[in-house]
Amino acid sequence: MLGAEKLSDAYGGGDAEHWLAPAMNEDSPAPLPWTADEIFNYLRYGFDARHGIAAGPMVDVVQNLAKAREEDVRAIAVYIADRMRRPVRQAKSNDEANAFAQLQESAAVPGMGRDAIPARSGGVASDSGAAVFEGACATCHYSGSGLQSTKPVPLALTTSVNAPDPRNLIHVVQSGLWPASGERGAMMPGFAAELTDDQLVAVVSYVRERFSRQPPWHDVSQNVRAIRGTERR
Amino acid sequence: MIELNVNGRPQAVDADPATPLLYVLRDHLALNGAKFGCGLGQCGACTVMIDGKAAFSCVTPISALPGRKITTVEGLGTADNPGPLQQAFIDEQAAQCGYCIAGMIMRAQALLEANPSPTDDDIRRHMMPNLCRCGTHMRIVRAVQRAARTMKNVKNGAGVNVTTK
Numbered sequence: 501m502l503g504a505e506k507l508s509d510a511y512g513g514g515d516a517e518h519w520l521a522p523a524m525n526e527d528s529p530a531p532l533p534w535t536a537d538e539i540f541n542y543l544r545y546g547f548d549a550r551h552g553i554a555a556g557p558m559v560d561v562v563q564n565l566a567k568a569r570e571e572d573v574r575a576i577a578v579y580i581a582d583r584m585r586r587p588v589r590q591a592k593s594n595d596e597a598n599a600f601a602q603l604q605e606s607a608a609v610p611g612m613g614r615d616a617i618p619a620r621s622g623g624v625a626s627d628s629g630a631a632v633f634e635g636a637c638a639t640c641h642y643s644g645s646g647l648q649s650t651k652p653v654p655l656a657l658t659t660s661v662n663a664p665d666p667r668n669l670i671h672v673v674q675s676g677l678w679p680a681s682g683e684r685g686a687m688m689p690g691f692a693a694e695l696t697d698d699q700l701v702a703v704v705s706y707v708r709e710r711f712s713r714q715p716p717w718h719d720v721s722q723n724v725r726a727i728r729g730t731e732r733r
Numbered sequence: 734m735i736e737l738n739v740n741g742r743p744q745a746v747d748a749d750p751a752t753p754l755l756y757v758l759r760d761h762l763a764l765n766g767a768k769f770g771c772g773l774g775q776c777g778a779c780t781v782m783i784d785g786k787a788a789f790s791c792v793t794p795i796s797a798l799p800g801r802k803i804t805t806v807e808g809l810g811t812a813d814n815p816g817p818l819q820q821a822f823i824d825e826q827a828a829q830c831g832y833c834i835a836g837m838i839m840r841a842q843a844l845l846e847a848n849p850s851p852t853d854d855d856i857r858r859h860m861m862p863n864l865c866r867c868g869t870h871m872r873i874v875r876a877v878q879r880a881a882r883t884m885k886n887v888k889n890g891a892g893v894n895v896t897t898k
Contacts, residue, residue: 628796634751635794640773681861689774689862693786694793696801 511583518730519556520667522659524584529662529714531597534584539577544570546685552658553686555677556668563680601656604711605642629706632699636691637707652688655711666704666717670727673704692728700724735795739764740808750796755779757795758805766806766835770864777863780836781805787843789862806835809842817887818842821880822873829867837863841877849885851877 513523522529530551538548546554546562554562565573633641640652655661660668674692679685695703701721709716734745739762746757753772758764758781767790770778774789781790782804810816815823818838828834837860844851844859851859856877865873 631750631796632794635753635796636792639792678861687775689789689792691792693783693788695797699797 511580516557518667518727519671520663520665521557522663522668524580526584528584528659529664530659531601531657531662532594534581536574536578536581539580540574543577544573549653550657552653552660553677555672559680597657600713601654601711604656605654628699629702629704632695632703633706633710636694636703640688652686655707661707662712662714664714666708666720666723667727669704669707670700670720670723671730673700674724674727675730697721697724697728736799737795737803738801739803740805741802746795748795751794753791754781754793754795754798754803755790758790764805764807767839768832768835770832770836775864776833777836777840778833780839780863782839782843785843785846787840787862804839804842806838809838817883818845818876818880821876821883825872825876825879827869827872827876829865829869833863833865833867837865837873841873841880844877845881845884849881849888851881853878 511523511525512527514521528534532550534542534551538551541548542551542554543562543565546559641655660672663669672688672690673695674690676690677686677688679687691700691703701724704720704724705717708714708720734747735750737744737746737757739758744762746761748757748761755767755769758767759769767781768778769791770776772791774792777789779789779791780787782788782802783793783798784801785804806819810819818841822828822834822838827837840860840863841856844856848855853874856874860870860873860877
């Protein structure tokens with residue numbers, strides 16, 4: 501029936517305004533399983549330290565839920581956590597996922613006094629992606645750097661880096677993350693002016709191959725070109 | 734060696750490809766207008782223009798820049814012959830400590846090149862990434878409006894004296 505729910509795909513994810521709405525069932529790309537408390541953090545504050553930051557269409561959701569009663573938001577979180585079985589793509593244990601994240605955050609920054617660890621093999625990432633990462637991203641996304649107040653969620657734990665397609669990561673790299681005017685919140689500069697399309701492709705491919713154990717993306721280039729020009733600030 | 738085009742001049746720079754543009758401007762090319770504030774793309778003191786758009790030079794590796802046009806505040810005018818935005822910032826006394834001002838001017842320049850008649854709202858929204866801890870924001874908005882008027886008058890051949898208050 502037109503417009504009817506597909507009950508077989510419940511919580512399977514979908515598309516929202518050219519962003520990927522990630523699956524919340526056993527296909528969830530999150531490397532660590534979501535707990536009810538973490539879903540509550542994400543919905544209530546737009547941020548969870550083990551999963552990432554609400555961006556794109558989810559910013560409006562968080563702003564609207566700020567007006568809801570706290571118990572209601574908690575009830576949604578408990579319900580969703582209960583629906584999510586342990587996803588098939590997740591690491592064998594939380595310790596293992598955290599160890600991988602720690603290794604990738606701390607090891608591989610060429611030019612910062614250590615030997616370069618290349619992106620994991622089998623992908624399309626290039627040396628230019630590594631150089632862009634080092635010059636544009638590593639000052640924050642590197643465990644040996646930065647202040648506690650600027651500590652980002654480890655990239656290897658974020659949903660966007662582990663998602664089945666690169667759209668959400670491209671949006672974030674291109675447009676950055678900006679708190680609503682006058683509000684506190686996570687902040688990341690966008691790189692739409694700093695990087696060309698080819699450089700965006702290179703750095704997004706590099707981040708996927710260095711920080712995710714999922715297969716490399718092969719549709720980064722088409723998606724960068726499709727998303728270019730939609731940046732919002 | 735990496736070839737950069739800064740303020741219309743080709744420059745060959747001998748530095749690691751991952752070096753942020755800001756360090757090369759200041760340490761290799763003696764262009765000290767752009768400032769180091771946070772080094773994280775969060776304050777805007779390092780703002781320059783790349784291909785006409787405002788960009789944080791502290792998080793732009795030089796490997797990303799061959800074939801692209803970089804403009805710094807030094808490219809807009811000199812102390813003796815300031816450009817319209819520089820003169821407008823002087824006329825409105827928009828600097829207090831001055832540390833953020835080169836970045837403010839460059840972000841404003843990118844706005845006026847794309848939109849010669851911005852509203853105050855346009856200016857506020859566009860300038861949002863750049864911080865001024867002295868709190869001269871109101872003067873900065875006035876300076877950008879003043880520069881927009883000057884640039885239009887110059888374009889229309891009105892021949893105004895840009896220093897007239």
